[in-house]
Amino acid sequence: MADQFDLECRNVVKTFDDFTAVNDISLAIPKGSFFSILGPSGCGKTTLLRMLAGFQAPTSGDILIKGASVLGVPPNRRPVNMVFQHLALFPMMNVAENVAYGLKRRGVDKATITQKVNETLARVGLPDAGPKQISQLSGGQKQRIAIARCLVLDPAVLLLDEPLGALDLKLREHMKVELKQLQHEIGTTFVYITHDQSEALVMSDQVAVMNAGRFEQVGAPQDLYYNPKTAFVAGFVGESNRWHGTVEGGDDHKIEINLASGGKVIAKRDGQTNLVTGQGVDVFVRPEAIAIDGTEGADNSLSAKVDNVLFNGAASSLQVRELVTGHEMTVALPQTGAFASVKAGDEIRLSWSVEQTRCFASTEGGAGA
Amino acid sequence: MSKKHGALRGSLLGLTAIAGMVAFTSAAQSEELRLLTWGGYAPDEVVELFEKETGIDVEVTLSNNEDMISKLRATGGGGFDLAQPSQDRIAGAQLEYGIYKPIDLSKVDAAKFIPSMLDATKTNTTVEGDVYGVPHVWGTSGLIVDKSKAANVADYTDLCAPEVAGKVSYRLKRPTLIGFAYAMGLDPFAAYGDEAKYQEILDAVEAKLIDCKSNVKTYWEGGDALLNLVRSGEVVAAMAWDTGGWKLNNDNADITFVAPKSGALGWIDTFALPRKTKNEDAAYKWINFVMQPEIAAKITASAGNFTASKGADEFADAKLKAQFQGSFPPADLDNIKWYPTVPAGLEVLEGKTLDRVKAAQSN
Amino acid sequence: MSKTASITGGSAFRFGLLLLAMPLLLWLFLLVILPHMDLFLVSMRERISYGKYEFSLINYIEFFAEPLYWNTYVRTAVMSIFATILTLVIGFPVSYYIAKVMRGKGKNALFLMCLIPFWVSELVRTFGWMILLRESGVISNFLQWAGIADGPVEMLYNDAAIMVGLVYTSMLFMVVPLVSVLDSLDDSLIEAGYDLGGNAFTVTRDIVIPHAMPGIASGCIVVFMLTLGNYLTPNLLGGKDSLWFTEQIYTQFITRFNWESGSAFGFLLLILSSAIVWIGLKLSKQTLSETVG
Numbered sequence A: 001m002a003d004q005f006d007l008e009c010r011n012v013v014k015t016f017d018d019f020t021a022v023n024d025i026s027l028a029i030p031k032g033s034f035f036s037i038l039g040p041s042g043c044g045k046t047t048l049l050r051m052l053a054g055f056q057a058p059t060s061g062d063i064l065i066k067g068a069s070v071l072g073v074p075p076n077r078r079p080v081n082m083v084f085q086h087l088a089l090f091p092m093m094n095v096a097e098n099v100a101y102g103l104k105r106r107g108v109d110k111a112t113i114t115q116k117v118n119e120t121l122a123r124v125g126l127p128d129a130g131p132k133q134i135s136q137l138s139g140g141q142k143q144r145i146a147i148a149r150c151l152v153l154d155p156a157v158l159l160l161d162e163p164l165g166a167l168d169l170k171l172r173e174h175m176k177v178e179l180k181q182l183q184h185e186i187g188t189t190f191v192y193i194t195h196d197q198s199e200a201l202v203m204s205d206q207v208a209v210m211n212a213g214r215f216e217q218v219g220a221p222q223d224l225y226y227n228p229k230t231a232f233v234a235g236f237v238g239e240s241n242r243w244h245g246t247v248e249g250g251d252d253h254k255i256e257i258n259l260a261s262g263g264k265v266i267a268k269r270d271g272q273t274n275l276v277t278g279q280g281v282d283v284f285v286r287p288e289a290i291a292i293d294g295t296e297g298a299d300n301s302l303s304a305k306v307d308n309v310l311f312n313g314a315a316s317s318l319q320v321r322e323l324v325t326g327h328e329m330t331v332a333l334p335q336t337g338a339f340a341s342v343k344a345g346d347e348i349r350l351s352w353s354v355e356q357t358r359c360f361a362s363t364e365g366g367a368g369a
Numbered sequence B: 001m002s003k004k005h006g007a008l009r010g011s012l013l014g015l016t017a018i019a020g021m022v023a024f025t026s027a028a029q030s031e032e033l034r035l036l037t038w039g040g041y042a043p044d045e046v047v048e049l050f051e052k053e054t055g056i057d058v059e060v061t062l063s064n065n066e067d068m069i070s071k072l073r074a075t076g077g078g079g080f081d082l083a084q085p086s087q088d089r090i091a092g093a094q095l096e097y098g099i100y101k102p103i104d105l106s107k108v109d110a111a112k113f114i115p116s117m118l119d120a121t122k123t124n125t126t127v128e129g130d131v132y133g134v135p136h137v138w139g140t141s142g143l144i145v146d147k148s149k150a151a152n153v154a155d156y157t158d159l160c161a162p163e164v165a166g167k168v169s170y171r172l173k174r175p176t177l178i179g180f181a182y183a184m185g186l187d188p189f190a191a192y193g194d195e196a197k198y199q200e201i202l203d204a205v206e207a208k209l210i211d212c213k214s215n216v217k218t219y220w221e222g223g224d225a226l227l228n229l230v231r232s233g234e235v236v237a238a239m240a241w242d243t244g245g246w247k248l249n250n251d252n253a254d255i256t257f258v259a260p261k262s263g264a265l266g267w268i269d270t271f272a273l274p275r276k277t278k279n280e281d282a283a284y285k286w287i288n289f290v291m292q293p294e295i296a297a298k299i300t301a302s303a304g305n306f307t308a309s310k311g312a313d314e315f316a317d318a319k320l321k322a323q324f325q326g327s328f329p330p331a332d333l334d335n336i337k338w339y340p341t342v343p344a345g346l347e348v349l350e351g352k353t354l355d356r357v358k359a360a361q362s363n
Numbered sequence C: 001m002s003k004t005a006s007i008t009g010g011s012a013f014r015f016g017l018l019l020l021a022m023p024l025l026l027w028l029f030l031l032v033i034l035p036h037m038d039l040f041l042v043s044m045r046e047r048i049s050y051g052k053y054e055f056s057l058i059n060y061i062e063f064f065a066e067p068l069y070w071n072t073y074v075r076t077a078v079m080s081i082f083a084t085i086l087t088l089v090i091g092f093p094v095s096y097y098i099a100k101v102m103r104g105k106g107k108n109a110l111f112l113m114c115l116i117p118f119w120v121s122e123l124v125r126t127f128g129w130m131i132l133l134r135e136s137g138v139i140s141n142f143l144q145w146a147g148i149a150d151g152p153v154e155m156l157y158n159d160a161a162i163m164v165g166l167v168y169t170s171m172l173f174m175v176v177p178l179v180s181v182l183d184s185l186d187d188s189l190i191e192a193g194y195d196l197g198g199n200a201f202t203v204t205r206d207i208v209i210p211h212a213m214p215g216i217a218s219g220c221i222v223v224f225m226l227t228l229g230n231y232l233t234p235n236l237l238g239g240k241d242s243l244w245f246t247e248q249i250y251t252q253f254i255t256r257f258n259w260e261s262g263s264a265f266g267f268l269l270l271i272l273s274s275a276i277v278w279i280g281l282k283l284s285k286q287t288l289s290e291t292v293g
């Protein structure tokens, strides 16, 4: 059972003095999967990754690689390799020497090293880069060399700490796809850290959403997107319109909520039996779940005035303001091109279904009257 | 000695030149006497008395023979109004560098000097008919011995005896060469005029000193450092000045100055006028002032050595007189070898000998 | 040092620049070039008789003909190189500790501790060592008290004492450039080294040292020059066998009044230090501009 996981954490805790950076995290990553840890800055991602690599020891808990505990095993003897946040390529060596470094440390013979280095460079698409100096590489090329330097060692797990953070947007979009493809080809288990939800969603088989040292939810990207389990996940993964409100009533399937800004919405209960009348909740609705000039009789509906049209091709949206309360919302424009004539100042009718409306107990206690 | 250490290299020439310039510009404001002398020769008490009497400020710079010549050479005899080199080091330096100016003997009160000493100094410091020095302080060098630990050290060569191995010290300077030569039964002063003969003597001494090197703890340089070594017991016998021995004797009755069997070496420090002296009058005033018996006695008390001032003995400290008599029974007093003027080329020969001794491997 | 002239621009600009560089040029000329020219000229003359000099190479010939001078010269060079290496070997771990292991207050405190010896003059520092090492000194007494030695132990007046003094005196000049160059080394490079299978030795050899090379070179140059030109420490701690080349120069100038051979020796020392620094840079594949700049 255990050895079908490449990497496992059991109740890992890391504290610095009286500050808990990683709080009771357990995870199990199956062989060959692309696992992302997504969370805001300072939530403990790097700390967790450094414990996996062996640069820091957990305060308590256990870490297993291929079923064996690696507590006390120094980084140079763990079968994992790490791509650093700023890549950490060795400027005193050329590209080939960088890639060959790990093999040399293992005492591999020269001919094999040369062959493996060439293979790996070819695999990352830079077959001729060997004799170049690190300073002669572009950002994306450095990226690939940093990965090649680890891959050449055939690690059980490759750890990547926001490796795309330093790249510009266009290159980041491109590298996302490339990384995913590379992982798919070589089948190495990747543990990928990011604070960019789009990276996590696009590349991963599994994503763990991390907040303040804890995992809020672990699941497939679709799962996180469509079935967030906490207010944090709902708010952090993807775009959402958000309201505060108090529970007014409802049944096993629905909850009626009075919004703090006025008005009323009905949300899916989704098994949250702990929500009782009078409790403060956060309500989330995705922009693309809202229909413009929707049919009468929808579960939730309201009138709004268009503030701005944000045209962005297929990802165009409207910024609108609710007529009664003045609450700001974002509404996605359908990709069909319908409503292309909507312009600022127009009044429109918005509607969405109960199924698309989620609510979670508010973290700030009451709904703020 | 210790003041003059430092990085020498290239900057030396430039820096001394600049030092000279600075001294040049700052001179001659209020009336001032810039005195280049030895430690103890111008005690504060005497300087104050002089200032009170004449209104002349005295600026004292401490030095030694080599340093005095170097300083005056660098400035062509400027920067100071009065210097006090040893009598044997005047004629050669004057011939070579022309850094002094003749003494006007009419301005010096000859009656205040012990006549024999004045005459001897005049003879020794005469260059081309001009006199360049008058005597001030005199003393001897010989042995400082801790009688309780090195009773049998009676001559320089005894410093090489196995009983005192590792516990002796001397300077690597010319007095050591001369002292050892006498102790070995040679007569270096007689060979002063004959370079070849002198070289023979130096060679013999060199061999002896190299042989003796393993006995030596260290070659001392500063007088205070030597006194420390003897006081702490690390050194039990050393070649040194008489005053050092008497100073130590005050603290420890076992330690005293011993005139070596072959004779102590007698030196006389003089007054000489640097060629570019700015205040000759003040210099003569100072000479006549400090040669008064009471003042001379004060200098004896501070320097530890007697002066050429006639009648100063009466005012000298009784203990010092007793120590002097203890170290110099009449026979030994007669046996003192007074340094004659050093002919020019000799110092080069001596230097090479000293270099070779220094470079030789001990043991 | 003065590459200012290579900047191009309007003539007014260039004149302004020249004016700005004036103090530097003056300083260079008056205090560096002029004395050395003088030194060189003095070294090329021979004293014929009282106050009479002639052009001659005798001072240099004498240096090569007299084994004593040669030996001292070579010995000084070898000991200086050894002292430099020793300073580096001791200074490197210290600097690494200060730059990479210590954090916050402790780091500053440790750095300051390296500075403390320099609040007193070299003379006082050297006397401090003499008090420690001499036969009736602190260490000797301690050894006797602890029963390790049964009589007084003399630790002064030998080459080891010279080495101790030289290394102590030079430490700061090694630690400062090393700390600053190691500070600039990204921690993640070291971690990457370990992550890829390196151990303390290989990471130091392959990553830390190559990165620190400019600092090592500049530290070594400064320490070597200081050591070679040191006078006090070898003289006081070395005692009767100290034999340091600067002593020879000092003796020639001050005790022998032989400025001619003193100048020649000074010039030879200058050549020696330049040559060794040049060889050192060549061996470590550094350039002077990289090291100084």
Ligand SMILES: Nc1ncnc2c1ncn2[C@@H]1O[C@H](COP(=O)(O)OP(=O)(O)OP(=O)(O)O)[C@@H](O)[C@H]1O
Residues within 6 Å of the ligand: A016, A019, A021, A039, A040, A041, A042, A043, A044, A045, A046, A047, A048, A195
């Ligand atoms: N060595 C340490 N000592 C004390 N606190 C630390 C230490 N390392 C990290 N922390 C704290 O732990 C928390 C988590 O840090 P971590 O570097 O893991 O964040 P992160 O999730 O990687 O953030 P980012 O996305 O900005 O890189 C931070 O609040 C940080 O201040």
Ligand SMILES: [Mg+2]
Residues within 6 Å of the ligand: A045, A046, A047, A085, A161
């Ligand atoms: Mg991080």
